[in-house]
Amino acid sequence: MPHYTAPVSDMQFLLHDVLNISASGLPGHDELDRDFTEAVLDAAGKLASEVLAPLNVIGDQQGCRLENGVVRTPEGFAAAFEQMKEGGWTALDCDPDYGGQGMPYVMGVATGEMFVSANMAFNMYQGLTHGAYSAIHTHGTEDQKQTYLPKMVSCDWTGTMNLTEPHCGTDLGLLRTKAEPQDDGSYLITGQKIFISAGDHDMAENVIHLVLAKAPGGGEGTKGISLFIVPKFLVNEDGSLGDRNAVSVGALEHKMGIHGNSTCVMNYDGAKGWLLGDLHKGMRAMFTMMNEARLGVGLQGYAGAVPAYQNAVAYAKDRLQGRAVTGTQYPNAAADPLIVHPDIRRSLMDQKSFLEGARMLAFWGAHLIDQADEGDADAEGLISLLTPVIKGFLTDKGFETAVLAQQIYGGHGYIEEHGMSQFVRDARITMIYEGANGVQALDLVGRKLAADGGKHVMAFFEMVKSFCKDHAEGPLAADFIAPLKAASKDLQAAAMFFMQNGMKNPNAALSGSYDFMHLFGHTALGLMWARMAVTAQKMLDSGEGDAVFLKTKLATGRYYMKRQLPMTATHLARIESGSEPVMELEAEAF
Amino acid sequence: MPHYTAPVSDMQFLLHDVLNISASGLPGHDELDRDFTEAVLDAAGKLASEVLAPLNVIGDQQGCRLENGVVRTPEGFAAAFEQMKEGGWTALDCDPDYGGQGMPYVMGVATGEMFVSANMAFNMYQGLTHGAYSAIHTHGTEDQKQTYLPKMVSCDWTGTMNLTEPHCGTDLGLLRTKAEPQDDGSYLITGQKIFISAGDHDMAENVIHLVLAKAPGGGEGTKGISLFIVPKFLVNEDGSLGDRNAVSVGALEHKMGIHGNSTCVMNYDGAKGWLLGDLHKGMRAMFTMMNEARLGVGLQGYAGAVPAYQNAVAYAKDRLQGRAVTGTQYPNAAADPLIVHPDIRRSLMDQKSFLEGARMLAFWGAHLIDQADEGDADAEGLISLLTPVIKGFLTDKGFETAVLAQQIYGGHGYIEEHGMSQFVRDARITMIYEGANGVQALDLVGRKLAADGGKHVMAFFEMVKSFCKDHAEGPLAADFIAPLKAASKDLQAAAMFFMQNGMKNPNAALSGSYDFMHLFGHTALGLMWARMAVTAQKMLDSGEGDAVFLKTKLATGRYYMKRQLPMTATHLARIESGSEPVMELEAEAF
Structure with a gap:
């Protein structure tokens, strides 16, 4: 295990x-x-x-x-x-x-x-x-807060998000679930929702569903959508639980992974619900959950791969197979451990350097949210820009990392016995839910990049620039600052390409959106590594902290800068090839 | 389904x-x-x-x-x-x-x-x-051929490869299965083999196991290994089936995928076996199977992703979600189909351009084998060089392709109902078995590259060069020949780096082996696409063939050249960063 x-x-x-x-x-x-x-x-x-x-x-x-x-x-x-x-x-x-x-x-x-x-x-x-x-x-x-929050804070009651319906996920304007207003101010909710994580289970007294539905008079598309609180058990005035609401589990989905979580088809058959937030402005309220959920999924993206990496390291040290090409290292053993082999190291370093950079990005993002919560508009703008990058890039690379870790085990990684397959199967969902990663890329390039006149992406470039300037002369100049500068230059060139071509041909920008998300992710991780390196070097210079830990940090960072950041050039080349290669074929040609 | x-x-x-x-x-x-x-x-x-x-x-x-x-x-x-x-x-x-x-x-x-x-x-x-x-x-x-082959050709009897043991897969020198010679010329085989695909089943009258084991007097490591034919049922003189042999299925493995194939733990308890090929030269005989198996797995790599792509295309045309950014395309439908969105196209083009290039590489490889079988030593050398590329690159990219196809389905790809998860889970094994892809990379860089004085890789370079020269002036010069030249230049630079650094520091070559395998793969697919493009263009010019098919071929090729071949620069950068970033850390630092 x-x-x-x-x-x-x-x-x-x-x-x-x-x-x-x-x-x-x-x-x-x-x-x-x-x-x-x-x-x-x-x-x-x-x-x-x-x-x-x-x-x-x-x-x-x-x-x-x-x-x-x-x-x-x-x-x-x-x-x-x-x-x-x-x-x-x-x-x-x-x-x-x-x-x-x-x-x-x-x-x-x-x-x-x-x-x-x-x-x-x-x-x-x-x-x-x-x-x-x-x-x-x-x-x-x-009143709603008093009724629901204490029980949800303690998880005596748990919560869900109900967006997706069989015929729509990303395009919520198509949703069909109806909310009929009642005389007492409540609504009756009728419709079917699918892929509802934690939709029902036996670990809490009540489940509080937040459900997107259409109430009369809201107009077409997403404009007509409102958000409703629909508890599994109705809550009495005194806070005790009352009748069972008309919401039920239609089925459990059979999934590739996260088997321990109940993914439910939820049927609402005139279930009693209460409006949360403003009528017909449900999307706004939903995005509060959604943005948090996207950061949470970004966290899952790398966090899920952490134990995969840890177990791959243990296996690489334990499993004896072959001899080091530079000469036997453990003459008393039948063979050397896997970790002596350069290609095993290459894989472990890819994993390690990603995971530690990702952790820094997630922590920094969380710190930005803490700042934003105190009214810092710049922090809010920056984390809003970074959210699709954190969600999309960290989940793609987290999955890749889990696959790399599984690979270290060879055939033993493919059988379920060692748990490496589960890490991969579980990780796969993070690229899909809370907005598939293609949707994250669209959000980034189609919305976030130009938000507030492009102010936030300019602030990011400025941050990188001033950081590079501050450390241009130090011992990290060649290994960290130069590659960070190069990556940032690629990112700026890509943004420039979108600006110059996106207005007259939106497809030119969107054909490169996925690559841009990765280009941004690599640049962000480059900045994270450079920041960690500066700290580590300063501590080493002043004799603070654990020298082995700090030197390892520097070496891991150098690996990322040398072996991962060169990807930015490829992403830029793909972006600059524009929309023609992508859009040229007729649909029938596929 | x-x-x-x-x-x-x-x-x-x-x-x-x-x-x-x-x-x-x-x-x-x-x-x-x-x-x-x-x-x-x-x-x-x-x-x-x-x-x-x-x-x-x-x-x-x-x-x-x-x-x-x-x-x-x-x-x-x-x-x-x-x-x-x-x-x-x-x-x-x-x-x-x-x-x-x-x-x-x-x-x-x-x-x-x-x-x-x-x-x-x-x-x-x-x-x-x-x-x-x-x-x-x-x-x-x-005699052996007459006994076994007709039944195996018809698949009345099926066959297996028995290499892996619990403690060794890649490093077969460690294997413990014993072969004791008997007076009648047969051997008694004793030991345990694991991960034996098709190890037993109910679809054939007999199963013919080819088993690696150590017979007395063979010396240490792989030198002492011989290959034995061990039938499940002994075969009588007249070809009829006799007694059950002392070989049994210890367990079936629970795997991530390929559930329909029986992956067995096989126990040999003094089972009767007959030497195949020369005593103590079992590795050589095994490699006959292994090389064929590696090409077969490379085939699986891309072939497994073909239906994933086909179903993703169907879903992208069928699923209505959102509107084209350039304006509604299907005003009478509730939404436009997924395929109008640039990022969906980007994914489908990545899939399509890889799969068709991979098919060409596999067919060309097979044609080389047909030439080699007729005594063409150059063809044999070339396919020997290409085998690890076909196995490693096509399976890595095939898996990636299946993941891309699954992603098109969003949440519907993660549930088992639509079969997209199975394509991914099945594809995953191809990167592992018949030599994990890291072992393929080692074989390529550590053995094949320098084989026969580097003659075969030089022949490959020469082939690319003369192809580029022949088509330097035509209508394909910019879109196909120039990027192929650039990729080939990267590949040559990488080979040069290995030559200059590998002798004094083998880790410098092996730290880049995986990237080299991919760099070679991309260059090979670039050559394949250029060859297909030349043919398609010639046919279009002369009015032969189906013009729509041929134009689609050219457009798909242009996509590969523009959007995939730039990867060669990143692989080269990784290779040229040498062994230091990879090997710097102590094992304890992981």
């Missing part, structure tokens, strides 16, 4: 040495000193590695079952969920007014990474709840 | 217009005129799409079962296997002296592609048999 070790030291390095969060001046951040966060991370890591990780394979093998209309989760899930709740982990970054612990989002991301790494399917039950909590927290009336 | 359509026109174009096989001067090839091959391909395509493809999902869902020591294949497999046999498909390219039809290998590859596309797990039963047939055909005594 695969093991999982929480990367506490690496997280501490990011939180304190690189981001220096306790000195960020944000309210409450001054309490986040090194000892405090270490205690939190250690405790979360213990829960993750000792309780959640051992349930990961069990969840995959048993899956969820639908029995007489009720979804049964795999053995051990309910008890582990109680431990999550009792430990206060579900409340970590929630509002203290509703029972939360009020920690910043970056701490939610750090602990969340661990829970995802340990058991992605399991962690979705609380992840979806957090998204629904945020939507109600932002758009709900005080 | 996914559908499959055999690409007969594309194959005919390759066989006749590009390769012109009937004029190749090889014995028997003159009979392969256009009508004849079309009849063969139509019939194979009919069997593939009507009989084998519908069993693909069933095979995945039911898998194989071990019941009282006997493996049961999924419903319908046995009947379909009978149809394969009755149609003579298993005998297509086998020696007429033993019941074969004597067609060239290229026809075996063409029909094989169809069978793999339709049902990869199913086709492995006969694929492994063909490999074992070849080993016995090349290394067996006349």
Whole structure:
């Protein structure tokens, strides 16, 4: 069975040495000193590695079952969920007014990474709840907040997002679920939703569905959509549970992975619902959940590959096969371990350098959200720009990383016994849900790039430029600054190409959108590595910290800059080839 | 359920217009005129799409079962296997002296592609048999050939390859299975083999295992290995079946995919075996099977992705979602089909341009084997060089292609219902078995590149050079010849880097081996596309053939040259960064 070790030291390095969060001046951040966060991370890591990780394979093998209309989760899930709740982990970054612990989002991301790494399917039950909590927290009336939030913060009640219908996912304007207004101010919801993660299960007293539906008078397309709160059990005035609502599980989907999470077909047959936010402005409220969910999926993207990498490392050190080409390294063993072979290293370094760069990007993104929550509009603009990159790039590369890790095992990675197949199968969904990665690329190039007059992407370029200027002369100039500059130049050239060609031919921009998302991702990770390198070098120079850790960080960063950043040139070449190669053929020619 | 359509026109174009096989001067090839091959391909395509493809999902869902020591294949497999046999498909390219039809290998590859596309797990039963047939055909005594080959050609008896043991796969020198010589000239084989594809099943009267084992006196490592024929049922003098041999199925593996094929743990408990080929020279005999198997797996790599692509195209034309960014294309429909969106096209073009280029490479490779079989040493050297490229590159990109196709389906691709997940899960094994792709890269750079003084890679460069020279002035100069030249230059630079650095530091070459394999693959596909383009252009100029087909071919080729070939620069940059970034860290630092 695969093991999982929480990367506490690496997280501490990011939180304190690189981001220096306790000195960020944000309210409450001054309490986040090194000892405090270490205690939190250690405790979360213990829960993750000792309780959640051992349930990961069990969840995959048993899956969820639908029995007489009720979804049964795999053995051990309910008890582990109680431990999550009792430990206060579900409340970590929630509002203290509703029972939360009020920690910043970056701490939610750090602990969340661990829970995802340990058991992605399991962690979705609380992840979806957090998204629904945020939507109600932002758009709900005080009455709604009082009714739902305390129970959702504690995960006594869990939450879901109901967007997709059989005939529409991305194009929500097509949706058919209806909401009929009732005299008491409520609505009756009727329709079918599919792919509803954590749609039903046996670990919570109630499930609070947030459902997109069309109420009368809203007009065509997405304009007519509103968001409704539809609880599985109606909630009485005193907060106790009342009647079962007219919502039921039609079926469980059979999926490639995340078997431990119940993916439901939900049938609404005149279920009672209450409007959340403004009538006919449901998309706006939904995007509160959606943006959080996209960052959460980006987190899943790399976090899911962390244990895959860890187990690949263990296997590469353990499995004896062949001899080092430079001469036998373990003469007393029957063969040398896999890790002596350059191509095994190449794979492990690809994995390691991506994962640590991705973690930095996710943490930085979370820190930006913490800043945005305090009213920092620049931070908000930047994270809005970065959200599709974090979602799309980190999930594509996270999947690739899991595949690389599986490959280290050879045939043993293909059989289910060692759990490496599960990491790949689970990771695959992250490229699809919460907006398939092609949709992320469209959001990035079609919307985010030009938002607010292109201000945010200019700010990103400016940030890279001034960073490069500040460190142009130091010991990192050749290994980090020069390649970062080159990548950023490619990114700017691509943006320029879109500006020059996109207006007269939108296809010219959109034909390159996917490559742009990856080009941006590599450049962002290049910046992350350069920032980590600057910190590590400074600490080494001043004799702070663990020298082995810091030198490893530098070497890993050099690998990323030398071996991954050259991809930006290929992405640029693809982008600059324009729309003709992409759009030339008639549909019939495929 | 996914559908499959055999690409007969594309194959005919390759066989006749590009390769012109009937004029190749090889014995028997003159009979392969256009009508004849079309009849063969139509019939194979009919069997593939009507009989084998519908069993693909069933095979995945039911898998194989071990019941009282006997493996049961999924419903319908046995009947379909009978149809394969009755149609003579298993005998297509086998020696007429033993019941074969004597067609060239290229026809075996063409029909094989169809069978793999339709049902990869199913086709492995006969694929492994063909490999074992070849080993016995090349290394067996006349007596052995008479005993085994006719039954294997007809697939009344099937074959297996037994290499891997629990503690060793790549490093066969470590194997422990023993062969004790008996007075009657036979051996008693004792040991355990794992991951034995088609190790046992209920579709054949007998299973002929080819087993690597160590006989006394052979010395250490691979030098002491011999190859043995170990039938499941002993064969009497008159060819009838005798006693059950002491070989049994210990377990069936639970795998990520290819559930329809029985992957067995085989236990040999003093099973009777007969030496195949020379004592202590088993590796040589095994490589006959292995090289064929590697080409076969390369074929699986792209062939498995063909139906994934075909179904993605159908879905992209059928699924209505969003509107074309350049303006509504189907005003009477609720939305435009996915295929109007540039990023969907980008994905479909990536798939299409890879698959058609890969098919050309596989067919050309098969044609080289047909030439080599007639004593053409240059052809033999070239295909020996290309084998790891075909295996490694086509399987990596084939898997990527299946993932791209699955992605088109969004959430519907992740559930098992539409069969897209199966294509991905099945494809994953091709990167692993018959030598994991890292081992292919090692074979390419560590062995094949310098073989015969580097003669074969020089011949490849020369071939590209003279091709470019011949077409330097034509209408294809800018779109095809220039990018091919650039790719070839990158490939030569990489080979030069290895030559200059590999001697004093073997790690410098091996750290770039994987990238070199891909760089070679892209260059080879660039050459394939340029060759197809030259043919298509010539036909268009002279008014031959189907103009729409030929123009589509040219457009698809231009896409590959513009959007895929730029990857060669990134691979070269990675290679030229040398071994330091790869090898710098201590093993403990991972």
